[in-house]
Amino acid sequence: MTLEQLRNNLSALDRRLVELIAERQQIVGAIGKNKLESGAGTRDYAREKDVLDMGREQAKQLGVDPDLVESILQQLIRTSLESQERDRVIAEGKGDGRRALVIGGAGKMGRWFVDFFASQGFATTIADSAVDDARGQYKNWTDAGVDFDVIVVAAPLAVSGRILAQLAVLKPTGLVFDIGSLKSPLMDGLRELRSAGCRVTSLHPMFGPNTRLLSGRHLIICDVGDSDATAAAKELFASTMVEQLDMGLEDHDRLIAYVLGLSHALNIAFFTALAESGEAAPKLARLSSTTFDSQLLVSAAVAEDNPYLYFEIQNLNKFGLGPLDALCDAAARIRETVAAGDEEAFVDLMQKGREYLALRG
Numbered sequence: 576m577t578l579e580q581l582r583n584n585l586s587a588l589d590r591r592l593v594e595l596i597a598e599r600q601q602i603v604g605a606i607g608k609n610k611l612e613s614g615a616g617t618r619d620y621a622r623e624k625d626v627l628d629m630g631r632e633q634a635k636q637l638g639v640d641p642d643l644v645e646s647i648l649q650q651l652i653r654t655s656l657e658s659q660e661r662d663r664v665i666a667e668g669k670g671d672g673r674r675a676l677v678i679g680g681a682g683k684m685g686r687w688f689v690d691f692f693a694s695q696g697f698a699t700t701i702a703d704s705a706v707d708d709a710r711g712q713y714k715n716w717t718d719a720g721v722d723f724d725v726i727v728v729a730a731p732l733a734v735s736g737r738i739l740a741q742l743a744v745l746k747p748t749g750l751v752f753d754i755g756s757l758k759s760p761l762m763d764g765l766r767e768l769r770s771a772g773c774r775v776t777s778l779h780p781m782f783g784p785n786t787r788l789l790s791g792r793h794l795i796i797c798d799v800g801d802s803d804a805t806a807a808a809k810e811l812f813a814s815t816m817v818e819q820l821d822m823g824l825e826d827h828d829r830l831i832a833y834v835l836g837l838s839h840a841l842n843i844a845f846f847t848a849l850a851e852s853g854e855a856a857p858k859l860a861r862l863s864s865t866t867f868d869s870q871l872l873v874s875a876a877v878a879e880d881n882p883y884l885y886f887e888i889q890n891l892n893k894f895g896l897g898p899l900d901a902l903c904d905a906a907a908r909i910r911e912t913v914a915a916g917d918e919e920a921f922v923d924l925m926q927k928g929r930e931y932l933a934l935r936g
Contacts, residue, residue, distance in 0.1 A: 599651065600658070607659035611666055617659050618790055618816055623652055657788045660816055661694070667814040670696030673724035674749075678716045678738055681705040683784035683881075684754060685729035695811070697725070721747035725811075728753040732760045732887045739764025743771045750807050751775045756835060756884070758797060758824045760891045765799045765824075774804040779827065782817075790816035797824050829894045837898035839885050842877040844902070845870060 576584075610617060627645050634644040675692040679685040680701030692699045700723070702716035713719040716738065726747055728735045735753050739761060742751060751773055755761050758777060768775040779795040786792060794817045798805040809819055822830075849859070863871070877885075889895050912920040 596651070600655070603655040603658060604662075607662050610659065611663060617663055618656060626652065653788060656790055656816070660788060660790065660814075664691075664694050664814045665696075668695035668697075669811055669814075670698070673697055674722070675699045675725040675727065676702060676716070676719055676721075676723040677727045677729055678702045679729035679731075679735075680727075682729055684780065685727075687780075687784045687786070688727050688729060688754070692725070695814075717741070721745045721749075723747065724749045726751045728755075731884065732757055732891055736760045736764045740767050743767035743773065746771050746773060749774065750804055752778050752804075752808050754778050754780055756888050757831060757892050758827050759893050760887075762824060769800045774807070775799055775801055776805040776808045777824070778808060779831075788816075791818075793818050793820055795820050795822050795827060797822055797827055799824065828892050831888075832892050832894040832898045835888050836892060836895050837902060839877060839888065840899055840902055842870075842874040843885075844906075846874045846878055 607617075609615075627648055630644045630648045631641040634641040670692065673696075675697040677685050677689050677692070677699065680689045680699075681703035682705075685701075685703065689699050689701055700711050700713070700719055702713045702719045704714055706712040706714060708714055708718075721742065726742065726749055728738050728742075728751070730738055732755050735755055739751075739753060740763065743764065751768060752775065753761055753765070755777070756779060758765075758779075761777065765775060765777055777797040777799055779797070781793040781795060782789070789812075794812060796805060796809060796819055798821065812819065849856075859867075889899070909921075909924065911917075912924065
């Protein structure tokens with residue numbers, strides 16, 4: 576056959592693949608409906624393993640790369656889960672016409688919560704300085720009032736603290752929670768709300784605004800003294816597959832100083848060192864390695880994110896300097912071992928790191 580004929584055959588096969596994917600999605604929809612009616616959970620890890628094992632075994636028999644087949648099946652499973660989770664959230668919607676106010680609703684995570692509430696049937700109002708006053712939108716959140724069943728504070732950290740304190744004066748009767756990456760700047764406002772008798776709790780979504788599937792994601796929940804409010808917040812996410820983690824306010828910021836503060840600083844240091852190295856980016860790209868590419872991918876995502884938010888995470892956390900000092904000390908020790916030609920000390924650093932990381936399971 577000619578090259579053109581071969582390409583035509585390949586195109587026909589590609590069309591068949593798309594048709595099979597569409598057929599698969601129809602079956603997935605039926606399975607999701609069945610799970611809803613029977614009360615079965617959305618995710619079945621044993622079934623996923625069977626599908627992946629079957630795919631790898633069949634790939635070997637047909638002389639196809641098993642890793643390729645597994646990656647394709649994983650993407651199909653993920654897409655199926657996204658569809659089933661979305662359908663379940665809609666079907667089990669907690670809104671039922673209730674009203675929600677998202678302060679900072681034009682921001683990235685604010686918009687995520689606006690969409691999340693809307694999918695559950697809430698009548699959702701946005702308050703954000705970036706919007707124009709219109710139906711369902713207010714530039715100033717105080718103009719929207721506080722007569723809502725749920726109020727989410729999704730503003731920048733320093734601003735959120737002031738908003739929480741103002742809400743305590745207005746005494747809303749609905750559920751109030753923030754979604755701050757830090758709790759130190761918010762503690763006074765949260766406690767004032769609690770003292771005022773308001774239904775208040777505190778959340779920290781450990782996922783970004785582009786997240787479509789909550790399975791495998793974490794939602795930190797910090798009880799500020801109102802267990803009923805905390806339970807109500809948890810119930811909002813009951814139809815999703817997000818993993819809810821209970822955590823104290825003090826523990827939250829100490830741990831986040833490492834989870835976010837240290838990881839952000841490491842990546843900022845990485846791309847700062849590259850940017851100031853004098854080496855041309857295209858040349859380094861041609862010489863890339865697996866480790867370099869992986870680190871570059873994460874660093875590029877950090878570089879594209881909100882620098883003002885990242886500064887707040889570093890600057891407003893009372894535990895923030897500890898991990899930064901540890902990072903500087905670690906870098907200095909690595910330099911010292913390399914400069915001194917101390918192979919044993921270098922190997923010891925890597926061995927201790929390997930042992931620590933193994934504890935994560």
